[in-house]
Amino acid sequence: MKRLGFIVLVVLIMALVVSAPASAQLGATDNASFTVQNVGSGQAQVLVTFYDESGTAYTPPTLNAGKTNPFTLAVGGSFEIYVPGIPSGLPDGRYSVVISSDQPLVAIANLIGQSGSVYYNGSYSGASAGASPVYLPSVLREYYNWNSLISVQNAGSGATNITVTYNCAGSATTYTHTKSSLAAGASVHFDLEVSAPTGMPASCNGSAVVTSSSQPIVVVDNQTADGGFTQSYNSFGAGGTKVYVPALYNSYYTWFSSLSIRKVAAGSTTVTVTYSDGGSSTCSLTDANPSCLLFMPTVHPKTGIFAATVTSAVPVVAIANAANPANQAQTYGGFSAGAGTVGLPTVMKQYYGWVTSFTCQNIGTVATTLNISYSGYTPNAYNTPSLAAGQSKEIYQPGEAFLPNGYRGSVTVKANTGGAQIACIVNETHPVNQASGMGDWSMSYNAQ
Numbered sequence: 001m002k003r004l005g006f007i008v009l010v011v012l013i014m015a016l017v018v019s020a021p022a023s024a025q026l027g028a029t030d031n032a033s034f035t036v037q038n039v040g041s042g043q044a045q046v047l048v049t050f051y052d053e054s055g056t057a058y059t060p061p062t063l064n065a066g067k068t069n070p071f072t073l074a075v076g077g078s079f080e081i082y083v084p085g086i087p088s089g090l091p092d093g094r095y096s097v098v099i100s101s102d103q104p105l106v107a108i109a110n111l112i113g114q115s116g117s118v119y120y121n122g123s124y125s126g127a128s129a130g131a132s133p134v135y136l137p138s139v140l141r142e143y144y145n146w147n148s149l150i151s152v153q154n155a156g157s158g159a160t161n162i163t164v165t166y167n168c169a170g171s172a173t174t175y176t177h178t179k180s181s182l183a184a185g186a187s188v189h190f191d192l193e194v195s196a197p198t199g200m201p202a203s204c205n206g207s208a209v210v211t212s213s214s215q216p217i218v219v220v221d222n223q224t225a226d227g228g229f230t231q232s233y234n235s236f237g238a239g240g241t242k243v244y245v246p247a248l249y250n251s252y253y254t255w256f257s258s259l260s261i262r263k264v265a266a267g268s269t270t271v272t273v274t275y276s277d278g279g280s281s282t283c284s285l286t287d288a289n290p291s292c293l294l295f296m297p298t299v300h301p302k303t304g305i306f307a308a309t310v311t312s313a314v315p316v317v318a319i320a321n322a323a324n325p326a327n328q329a330q331t332y333g334g335f336s337a338g339a340g341t342v343g344l345p346t347v348m349k350q351y352y353g354w355v356t357s358f359t360c361q362n363i364g365t366v367a368t369t370l371n372i373s374y375s376g377y378t379p380n381a382y383n384t385p386s387l388a389a390g391q392s393k394e395i396y397q398p399g400e401a402f403l404p405n406g407y408r409g410s411v412t413v414k415a416n417t418g419g420a421q422i423a424c425i426v427n428e429t430h431p432v433n434q435a436s437g438m439g440d441w442s443m444s445y446n447a448q
Contacts, residue, residue, distance in 0.1 A: 026113025026120040026149070026224055033110050034126070037078040037345035037410045039448075040103030044073040048081060050095040055159075055183025060089035073103075076375050078345050078410040096153045096187040099126070106343045106448040110428075111222065111232065122222050122232030123330075123428060123443035130155030130216025131237030133209050137262035137291055137317050138233075139166055139192065140223055142202040147193035149222040150208070154182045156215025163211050164190055166197060168204040172288035175200040184215070193224075207262040207291035210235065223331070228439025231321055231331035234446065239264040239315035240336025245308040246361035246392045246425050247320065248275075250296040252305045254324040261310060261318045262291040269314040275300060276307040276361075276391050285314070307361045307392035310334065322444070326434055330427060330444035338363045338421035341414045344447045346426070347374070349397040350405040353430045358447065360413055360424040361392040368417035375409040377402060383416060413447070423447075 038044040047070040050058040063069050064085030073079060083090070099107060107126035112119060130153075140146040152162050164177040175197035179188040192200075210219050219235035239262075249255040261271055263285045273281045273294060281299040283292035300306075310318050318334035338361075348354040362368055367388050372395065373381040380402040384393050397403060415422045430441035 026111060026122065026222060026230065027115040027118070030111065030113040031084050032112070033080050033082040034097065034107055035078055035080040035345040036073065036099060036105055036107045037343050038073040038075055038103055039106055039343040039412070040075065042075065042103055044101045044103035044105065046071055046073050046105065047100045049098045049100070050090055051098065051185035051187070052093055052095055053186055053188070055186040057185065058090050058095070060086050062087055076410065076412055078375065080346070096185060098185055106345055108345050108445045110443065117438060118228045119433070119439035119441065120224055120228050120230040121440050121443050122230040123445040124220050124232045124234050125446045125448055127155070127218040127234065130218045132212040132215070132217055134217060134219050134235040134237050135239070135262055135264050135317050136208040136210065136219065136221050136235050137319050138223070138260035138321070139204070139206055139208045139221065141192040141196050141200060141204040143205045145225040146223055146229070147191070147225070149192070149224065150190045150210070151187050151220045151222070152179070152182070152210055153187040153218050154184050154212070154215050155218050157184050158215060159183050160215035160217070161213040162188060162217070164208055165211070166200060166204070166206055166208045167290060168201060168206040169289060169291060169293070205293060227327040229323065229327055229329040230440045231329045232443070233319050233331040233333050236264070236317040236333065238336070239317040241312055241315055243310040243316060243318045243334040243336050244338070244361055244363040244423050245310065245318060245320050245334045246423055247305055247359040247394065248296055248308055249305055249322055250300050251303040254326070255322050256324070257296045258321045259294045259296070259308065259318055260291065260321065261285070261294070261316050263312065263314045263316045265314050267314050269312045271310060271312045271316060274309045274311070274390070277302050277304065285316070305394060307390060309390055328429070328434055328440055328442040330442050332425045332444040332446050335363060335423035335446070338423040340420060340422070341412060342422055342424045342447045344411040344413065344424060344426055346428070347397050347409065347411050348428065349400065349403045349407040351408040353432050354428060355398050355431065356426055356428050357394055357396040358411065358424055358426045359392050359394040360422050362387040362389055362420065363423050364415075364419065364421035365389050366417050366420055368415045368420035368422070370422065371414040371416055373412045373414070374403065375411070
């Protein structure tokens, strides 16, 4: 089998019984699933390998639902690996994952933690390659009760040393975490709530750079607060002088957004954020204070849903956070590049109570319509109205009349104009459990 180096950093915390509080977890008991979609031109042969924190590899012969490992995946098709459903060959524990295939794949991971009646839900995308250094535009320690859990996977072929360097807003002082000899495929976890670096102050709202001594790495930050609030996002191996943000909210069905921006090169810069519904905001970044936070109710006068374009003379990275008063939270990364065709591994319409929407932004220079195609429902593929450059379109799965309740599948979005570029994100929510006060039942991920 040809290994394409498709690497999914998955914080698979599946300890069935955990005495509280243990390091690097969302709740007292955590589980995970991840979904793989074939975005190639032919049937894919897919192999899933798990790595524990020592670097020991596990390849269960059978996954959940009786799926053999390796398994085949049709063009455009997807499969969810529910980790607790694997019948044998994988002890309870915490794992990272490498997925190999002879066709291009995309993948997302969903994490669920439980502490009593409160649930924590997070989602993020798999990474097709590692890098070093990588950047986290937002890290938190006891910031309005928020804390970061940073997970670093060695995406290379040999052991490597890891260093995480933190900045707190308003201070030039840095703080570090280190890990020596992280094995290939394995992950290490830094929990700022449980074990912050020496001298790091409380109420830190800052950013971080993660470096590896010899191997590429991929990193995820899971940020949590009491009551279930969970925001998960991928690190960035590089930035751009333009970054695109498909969806921000200001009093949109009770949702509000913030935008965290960090520069990834030396020098000072003034960042300008231009909104698709009009207006703009700015913030200044320096070597001593490389990040800023823009809260939409403070900086954006209009209400509703809108997209944004971030411009800077120095390359930057950005994440969008969203939350509402019902303890729901979600996060995704801004895009410095797009594609003509984008795969969305998981969308749902009343699937065990879960529903989704996805929002796509035209990040090119020409107007384009979008072709929307659901797996299993290709006769119902359709085109959206035209989107001007910088504009975005939200599509709510319960509003798709041709999809049956209980649908869970994947989507392919294609820009119909030659040379057009798009970027998409997916929001996942469970309205019933949200309303019941059972914690955070809302997640976002970057489509690929």
